[in-house]
Amino acid sequence: MTIPDDLSDLCPGERIRVLRESRGLSRPALAQFCNRGPDWLKKIESGERELRSHTLMMRLAIALQLPDLSLLTGGPAEVAQPVPLGRLSHPAMPAIWTAVMARPLASAAADGPVAPAVLQGRADQTWRLWHSSRRNRSEVGALLPVLIRDAEAAVRALDGEQRRAALVALSDVYRLTGQATAYIAPAELAWVVADRALTAAQAADAPAAIAAAAWNLGNILRETAYPEEALRVVTEAADLIRPHLEDAPEDWRGVYGALQLHAAVTVARDGREGDAWRYWDKGDQVAKSLPAAYVHPSTVFGRANVDFHAVSVATDLQRAQRALGLADDIDPDVMPSRERRARLWVEVARGHLQRGDRTAALHVMQMAHKIGAETVSYTPSARGVTADLWRSAPRAMRTEASELAAVVGITGTA
Template structure:
């Protein structure tokens, strides 16, 4: 259908939705988002920056050219069907969604050995440039072994197995973000929190809440995300003086989570208030401290300052903060790649597409899978392909192809 060039993106979405006789709840469900999110997009109360969400909307509205929604003139931007595909997902889906309810006759794994395997896989997540593939290969076995241990063991051994199970499901949520169906994301987040609560382990509960907050924020429930991480922080705050370092580490990670969530909602004061709390926690820990799963520590606090400033559209501040960071002090390859994606976003906000392309190429060299499976990175790659300077169009097209953004 022909749409007026004067229509905004939100207005185009509303017209397309109504022309197909589709309700807001139906469209929201297809996109894995809330009804209020669709309403705010259509009314122009929320800017739609995510390339991945644009693709989801286009696929749900049966639009084959993304420019029909964005109204941007230029080459056709083909819309692939479905979500981002990864070959490791079917095996993980099977392990999550087809768990056994009966007791196995096999000897259950020792909880300490099981936890060691989980911890090693978390390290692999942060150090492998192909983390989704490498970790995804380990997850089906870990899920089944942890579930079996919880079904069979009793007492303190069962509590230890529950903590390991919670960690496994948190890692599953990380490794399948943006590639798993929405229902699987919710299942893994809920199981992680339920296992931690059954174990009555405050640090595990807080870690699972951090994970659930990620799901809530990415599915357009920012207020619920803030409530969950704030309650989790309140749960462990009274114990921080005498608690192990990792309790303070997860408390700091919760504050950084809240900072980014508030920034994405444009709440500048709240965003920096939460960031300051995370900064104070980092200062109370050894300079070399890094939380094993969230990688909270001095470097991650500094990285999050760049993210907060970028989400608040303060590109000058974001790039200034990035200039003072030594990325190599961050042990997580995944987090280093995401930092450069944030820097690229800052350059795009200033209209410097040459610099944005350069740092996106750096991000891709550091961790190709992080860039390929992170919506914000795909959005930057798609934006660069559509509007890079003529002299850099070939390089932008090569990056888009590597990331998996359609260029023809």
């Protein structure tokens, strides 16, 4: 999509107006994307009102189909501030796109469908790969196309309890697809994958699978600047599964706890401190009810992840001192997920940046990249920290900051 080339001397409000008009969008239509009225947008465009909300800026960028937030804010063009529209390139994406968007309607092949138990085993194994690999998007992405096709074929060919089990496996496969393609998938694929995961779980009438699919959908809603909808989805899912918890398997409680942590981060990003810690406390209570070594296979909910989320909540609430204090008490190695460990260090780096300690933030981001290279390269928050460091690292650290920015793909150099 063509971006107007006359934005350089414009303030953010004027940029929004020019971009809106270039897209042929009316002021009421664009304002509706932000759940605001046209008068609100008129004041933004005229400069009468300052746009400070990152969530609202992201919604406008998404609605205007901008690949980078700097086109709205006027930040340095060479520093990436990616909008989650699936504009980050990854070689695994074309084959996954074909498997998802070109699924056949015919019955399974003559040699018969893969047994549901085998499908579920492959899905579980691929989830383990997602959490253990330093290059998890590449390795999992290479396996997903065949896994998607096999799961779809099994659902079409089977009936009764066998089909129900295949539907649960299919839901798991699509949830994993959502994780592996976050920030690299076009928006339409992200929504298709989330919907198919939830639809398959509902067709199986499997409460735990429904709740896990809702957790996945909540991730997409939150990361595409719809936090209210994300909170509604995960709290409704928690309400659905809560009546079954007393006698339910451990993994049902695990996904229930994951929903609470999801809600905690969602409201923390909105500055709702009391609600954030209330949801976190619910997750903490669930973890206490489970064995100390318990880890949910896909969400990695457990004692360590609850503690990791406390750091995220404090960071999102701009409570850097508390976040760093909490991080000091964590042993990262107790977390079996490499991907989650890398994201913890990104949160710690954010906390150091909030305190103005760029030297510590750079050191921590180097650790995060060493643990999970693709987690850092394909997660907007990690890219944002890397860009900040590249732009303003202390003179003595500029070479290291530039090297990190290059390998993450911020500066466009290898």
